[in-house]
Amino acid sequence: MKPTEPGPSATDANQELDAEYFIRLAFETDPKRGCELLFRAYYRDLCSTAIRFVYSRQAAEDIVGEVFLLFWNNQVYQTITISYRAYLFRAVRNRALNYIKFDLNRSASLDLLPDDSEPDTTVQQPDQILQVDELLRRINEIVRTLPLQAQRVFIMSRFDGRSHAEIAQELQINHKTVESHITRALSSLRHLLRQELCLLLPGLLYALVS
Amino acid sequence: MNTAINKELLFTHFDGRTTPLQIELLREWLQTAENQQVYYGWLQEWEHQNPQVFTDPDQAYSLFLHKLDASPQSVSTRQVPILKRWHVRSFLAAASVAIFLLAVMYLTQPYWSMRTIATDYGEVRSVVLDDGSRVTLNANSKLQIPRFHLRTSSRDVFLQGEAEFAIVHTISHDPFKVHTANDVEVIVLGTEFTVNTRRNNTRVVLNRGKVKVRYPTPNQINTLTMKPGDWVTLTPNERPKRGRQSIDQTTGANWKNYQYTFRNTPLPEIAALISDNFGVTVQLDEALTKRSVTGTFHAQNADELIQALIELFEFDVIRQGKIIKLVLSDSTKTLN
Numbered sequence: 001m002k003p004t005e006p007g008p009s010a011t012d013a014n015q016e017l018d019a020e021y022f023i024r025l026a027f028e029t030d031p032k033r034g035c036e037l038l039f040r041a042y043y044r045d046l047c048s049t050a051i052r053f054v055y056s057r058q059a060a061e062d063i064v065g066e067v068f069l070l071f072w073n074n075q076v077y078q079t080i081t082i083s084y085r086a087y088l089f090r091a092v093r094n095r096a097l098n099y100i101k102f103d104l105n106r107s108a109s110l111d112l113l114p115d116d117s118e119p120d121t122t123v124q125q126p127d128q129i130l131q132v133d134e135l136l137r138r139i140n141e142i143v144r145t146l147p148l149q150a151q152r153v154f155i156m157s158r159f160d161g162r163s164h165a166e167i168a169q170e171l172q173i174n175h176k177t178v179e180s181h182i183t184r185a186l187s188s189l190r191h192l193l194r195q196e197l198c199l200l201l202p203g204l205l206y207a208l209v210s
Numbered sequence: 211m212n213t214a215i216n217k218e219l220l221f222t223h224f225d226g227r228t229t230p231l232q233i234e235l236l237r238e239w240l241q242t243a244e245n246q247q248v249y250y251g252w253l254q255e256w257e258h259q260n261p262q263v264f265t266d267p268d269q270a271y272s273l274f275l276h277k278l279d280a281s282p283q284s285v286s287t288r289q290v291p292i293l294k295r296w297h298v299r300s301f302l303a304a305a306s307v308a309i310f311l312l313a314v315m316y317l318t319q320p321y322w323s324m325r326t327i328a329t330d331y332g333e334v335r336s337v338v339l340d341d342g343s344r345v346t347l348n349a350n351s352k353l354q355i356p357r358f359h360l361r362t363s364s365r366d367v368f369l370q371g372e373a374e375f376a377i378v379h380t381i382s383h384d385p386f387k388v389h390t391a392n393d394v395e396v397i398v399l400g401t402e403f404t405v406n407t408r409r410n411n412t413r414v415v416l417n418r419g420k421v422k423v424r425y426p427t428p429n430q431i432n433t434l435t436m437k438p439g440d441w442v443t444l445t446p447n448e449r450p451k452r453g454r455q456s457i458d459q460t461t462g463a464n465w466k467n468y469q470y471t472f473r474n475t476p477l478p479e480i481a482a483l484i485s486d487n488f489g490v491t492v493q494l495d496e497a498l499t500k501r502s503v504t505g506t507f508h509a510q511n512a513d514e515l516i517q518a519l520i521e522l523f524e525f526d527v528i529r530q531g532k533i534i535k536l537v538l539s540d541s542t543k544t545l546n
Contacts, residue, residue: 126240
C-alpha cells in the first residue's frame, strides 16, 4: 500500500489546527481543492473507523461518501469551528451508528444521534462518545465469539469484499457453507446487538435530551 | 489539562482494553470541546495505525466527484425534504385515520351513544331510568336512552312501539322528551302517560298531569296541550284526532297486566294489535271485518286472546305457522 498523507498527529488542539493549516488555507482560496485534500487525507481512516461498526466494506464507504457529500453540499467547511477531522470522525461515527440502528430495526429509522447533516459544532455529550466506543467494543467481542472458520469467512466477505465463490474456492469449502457462515454471523451480530442497543438506547436518549 | 489522559490511554481505550475507572476518567476529560477534538484527532491517528481496510482514495475521490456532479449542491436539500415529506406523510396518515375514525363514530353514533332496551313479542318489561322515572315497554317495542347526559337540560328518549311513562319531576324542571318515529315529540315535566307509536301513528294517552305534544305539519310545527284523560292520535299529514275518556276507564296501559280492554273496537284493529304485540299475522274473513268488540280480556299471548275472541264469535281458526286465519264457522254462517 502506498502511504497517503501522513496522519497528522496531535497532542493538543492548537497543534491539530496547525496540522490542518494547509487544508484550511486551501478552503479559503479554493474550496474544491480543500475538499480534495481533506478527502485524500482522511478517507481511508474514516472508512476504517466506519467498518468497525457496520462490518461491510460497501456500507462503510457509502457512509464516508455521504458524510463528505453533506460536508460539501451544506458547506459545513464555512461554519465549522472544530477541526475538520474531529468533525468528520464524529459525523462518520454517528452515521455508522444510525446505520446499525436502521439495519437492526429496518421498519423504523431511529435518528437518535444528530446526523450532522447540519453542522452541529457544539460540544458533544461525553457519554455519547463513550457509548459509541462501548458499542464498538461489543461488536468486536461478538465477532470474536464466532467459530474460527466462521470468523474467517465473515471477515473475508465483509472486509475484503470478496464474493462467496472466491471465498469458497480459497478456503476449499462448499459454497453453501460460506453462505451459512455469513448468515449465522450476521444473525448473531444482529441478535446480540439488538439486546445491546436496547440497553444503550435509554442512555443515548437521555444524553440527547439533557 | 488532565495529565492522566494521554495518547497511550486513549489508544488502549480504542483497543477496548480500558477499565471502568479509566472510562470514568475519560468521561470527565471529554467534558470540554477541546478535549473532544483531541479525542477525535487521536482516534484518526489510531485508525491510521490500525487500518481495517485498504481503500483506494484516488478511485474513491473520483467516485465522490462523480456523485457531486450527479447531485449538484442538492443532496442536503434532498435529504431534509425526504425527512420532512415523511413527517408530512405520517401526519397526513394520522390525520386521515383520525378523520376516518371520527366519521365512523359520527355515523355509528346512534349505536354507541344510546342504550337500547327492546322487548320481544309478548314480553312486557319495566325499566327505571337514571332519574328515577319508570318506563314500561309493551311487547315488540324499543326504547333508546342516551348513555351520556351531555345536554343535561333535557331528557330525551326515542321510542318505537308502545310504552307507558311515569316521569319524575326533577328539581331543575328538566323537560322529558319522547321522540317517536314520525317526528312527534311528547314533552313533559313530570306525569304519567302512554305513547303508542306503531304503524306510522302516534297515540298519546294522558293519565295524570299535563303534556305538550309537538307534531310536524307540512308548513310548521304545531303544539297541542293535553289534560288528564285526553287522548290524541297523530297521523302524518292528517289533522290530529282528539278525545276524552274518564280516567277510571283509561285503556292507556292495561297491557301492563296483560289486560286488553276494547270498547267498540273493530276486529281489524284488534288483529293489528295482535300482530304488533305478538308477531302473529291475523287474517280476517271478509264478514268479520265489520264486527267490533267490547270487553276486557286477560291474555298472555296471542292464543289466549284469540281463544277469548272465539268464545264471543264462534269462528274457526286456521293456523299456518305465523299466520292465523279467522273464518266464520259454518254453523254461524248457516245461522246468518
